[in-house]
Amino acid sequence: MSYHLSRAPRGSKRRKLGAGGVVLAVGLVTACSSTEPGTGAATGGGSTLDRITDEGVVQVGFANERPYAYREDGELVGQSPAVHGYIFDQIGGVELEPNLFEFGSLIQALNSERVDVVTAGMFITPERCEQAAFSNPVYVATTALLVPAGNPMGLTDYQSVANSDAVLAVMNGAVEVEQARANGIPDDRLQIVPDQQSGMDAVKSGRADAFALTAISLRALAENDASVEVAEAFIPVVDGEEQIGAGAAVFRQGDDELREAFNAELAELIESDMWLELVEPYGFTEAERPDPGLTAEELCQG
Structure with a gap:
């Protein structure tokens, strides 16, 4: 359910017009x-x-x-x-x-x-x-990696990226940037992207080996593209503490x-x-x- 709007002059009351966006x-x-x-x-x-x-x-x-x-x-x-x-x-x-x-x-x-x-x-x-x-909190969510189909590097979480030479795409301003750094991924193997589509494009083009984001976001992003897949979701850990995504x-x-x-x-x-x-x-x-x-x-x- 969502709400349909049409623009009206500032300061005027506006009523719901029906279901939609x-x-x-x-x-x-x-x-x-x-x-x-x-x-x-x-x-x-x-x-x-x-x-x-x-x-x-x-x-x-x-x-x-x-x-x-x-x-x-x-x-x-x-x-x-x-x-x-x-x-x-x-x-x-x-x-x-x-x-x-x-x-x-x-x-x-x-x-x-x-x-x-x-x-x-x-x-x-x-x-x-x-x-x-x-x-x-309005919702809670886990994290995942978007990877090429077949997951050729076997990437599963931040630590697996840190232990390899993989490049990880992360979205500017998102929590995944600091989580990746805290798990030992150096800046020269982080590719900062402005939005979801840019992260997916980085993986598809080979500029990045994985893209970190919430699992539910990545599932929606990859739903109709057989060239990528979403690895199993995980809960990030920073300084020994699980990071609740809310x-x-x-x-x-x-x-x-x-x-x-x-x-x-x-x-x-x-x-x-x-x-x-x-x-x-x-x-x-x-x-x-x-x-x-x-x-x-x-x-x-x-």
Whole structure:
């Protein structure tokens, strides 16, 4: 389930037009009302939550990454728009207005007030928590390697890459960059790519021997291409600690009222059948449902 939007003048209420995706009225970024830094209060008075419920629209940033948030037939679809669209509708009939960025620029776009929320399935990490505020987990996921069909180098995880002479593609701004480094893969064997398709292209062309990303992303990416395959999923380990991959909505620090409203609706959704109904069309299963007791505060501690 997701929500269909048409653009209306700023400040006007807009109603849901039916099922579908979010129509991408613009290809890249649009401006949004400004807030007082660190407070979540709009410069014209009131909070970000007040503004978006009054206008009936929230500016969201996405990065065109399957199956989290991506364009398809001119619409914004994916796990994150489905879940966030449902939650913001519950908050007060608020609809998603999409803004496209490279993944590594999403938090910068958020903090420069070009968007109100990052809707991209972004993992909660201690480093990111220093820059922005996360909702509680919306999903959990394991990691995997995309490799050429037949997996000629027998790559299975970061350590197998580190112990070989393989080149690993990783996406700019993604957690896999630092995880790979922490597992001993030197920078001269890391190929930083801007997006999913570039990582897949690097493997197919031989510029990289593998591409590291969440298993569910790679399965969606490789679904219709017999020249590549996805190795068995694994849980990354850094300094002896398993790294729980948990994706969430991202807010500006200080936008506590908006984040708390989101978390309140999310808590009910996670424990309902509706969560699976929303995400199952994008390849998610019960295995990706987060533990209701897992919090952003816990994950921000590392």
